[in-house]
Amino acid sequence: MTGRQPRRSPIDCRLTVYGDVFERMHRRLLQSRAEEGGKLLGYQQHASTHIDNSNARVELTIEDYIDSGPNLGHSEVHIMPDGDYQEKLFRVIERLEPRIDHVGTWHSHHSNGLETLSKGDIDGYFESVNSPNYNLDYFVAYLVKKLNRTSIDGDFYLFVRGENDFSRLPQRAITIVRGRSTLSDFLEAAEGLSSQRQLTGYRSDVRAQLTRLPVAGRQSAPSALTQSSHNAQESSGLIEDREWFNVHFPDAEIRRGILSGKLSWKWSVGFGNQTYKIRCMYEDRDKLVLEATNATGKIVKHLDLSFNNERHGAIMSFIDTLTLPQVGHADNPTSGNS
Numbered sequence: 001m002t003g004r005q006p007r008r009s010p011i012d013c014r015l016t017v018y019g020d021v022f023e024r025m026h027r028r029l030l031q032s033r034a035e036e037g038g039k040l041l042g043y044q045q046h047a048s049t050h051i052d053n054s055n056a057r058v059e060l061t062i063e064d065y066i067d068s069g070p071n072l073g074h075s076e077v078h079i080m081p082d083g084d085y086q087e088k089l090f091r092v093i094e095r096l097e098p099r100i101d102h103v104g105t106w107h108s109h110h111s112n113g114l115e116t117l118s119k120g121d122i123d124g125y126f127e128s129v130n131s132p133n134y135n136l137d138y139f140v141a142y143l144v145k146k147l148n149r150t151s152i153d154g155d156f157y158l159f160v161r162g163e164n165d166f167s168r169l170p171q172r173a174i175t176i177v178r179g180r181s182t183l184s185d186f187l188e189a190a191e192g193l194s195s196q197r198q199l200t201g202y203r204s205d206v207r208a209q210l211t212r213l214p215v216a217g218r219q220s221a222p223s224a225l226t227q228s229s230h231n232a233q234e235s236s237g238l239i240e241d242r243e244w245f246n247v248h249f250p251d252a253e254i255r256r257g258i259l260s261g262k263l264s265w266k267w268s269v270g271f272g273n274q275t276y277k278i279r280c281m282y283e284d285r286d287k288l289v290l291e292a293t294n295a296t297g298k299i300v301k302h303l304d305l306s307f308n309n310e311r312h313g314a315i316m317s318f319i320d321t322l323t324l325p326q327v328g329h330a331d332n333p334t335s336g337n338s
Ligand SMILES: [Zn+2]
Pocket: 107, 108, 109, 117, 118, 121
């Protein structure tokens, strides 16, 4: 499914993690059916260890994390943190605790059941560790795979600057200590405010739109592929779709409609001097709705498809037919004569 898989690292990495970190993640995840995450904070001991040495030993400590911020975008199958918020909050932390570094990231797949990093995750982490703006030569990625009432289950991965492979850290490399960072009160207060902003933003939008709509236009209770009726089978279909979009339309973004609660992929395709916006919506558990809109905002093509194994081929054909010369008004539902 993904090109790169974890390899055995020649680097002896020892990770120490404050137990409170997992508890904080757990509290957050219990409240959420979407992917969650944050920027891991900590430090590296013996920072002089050089990555060229094949016997290198690196010791990293994770104390806490910065939450994903008020403008977080996420669904069951994606997370797009508020990078601006995380960056600015980190600048404050740096001044309060100069020994603290950004040491990696965490996110969860508890919402979709994927127990490995996705291709998008892996590509993003290689980019992060090799960024000139990243201080350390090592980048830790923690993936939460499962959640139960009392704990979380996850894996730590290590990415190293300049290397082509990454590794999954064995259990023996990880030591969990009783501990709470001096920054934790501050970080949790920030998270509380972020969450409040996420909620008020969401609710006021819904209210504003509801009052403008006639009663008949209101959606009935959202059915499949919404937060209210979510199951593992649907999630695995969503994951397949995410991997497929990643390969075929890497610019496609998944968003949940504020009012309908339904997920849609949105992207653009261009042919010659024509650009179309494409939307692929999960209408219900059996049905996808595809729509192409031209530059003037007119829907030029609409197609309902079944949510089955042929859907990816059908999306491709739909895109292909956009390049064909339009015949009459056949495909244009908005151009009928009255
Ligand atoms: Zn992921």
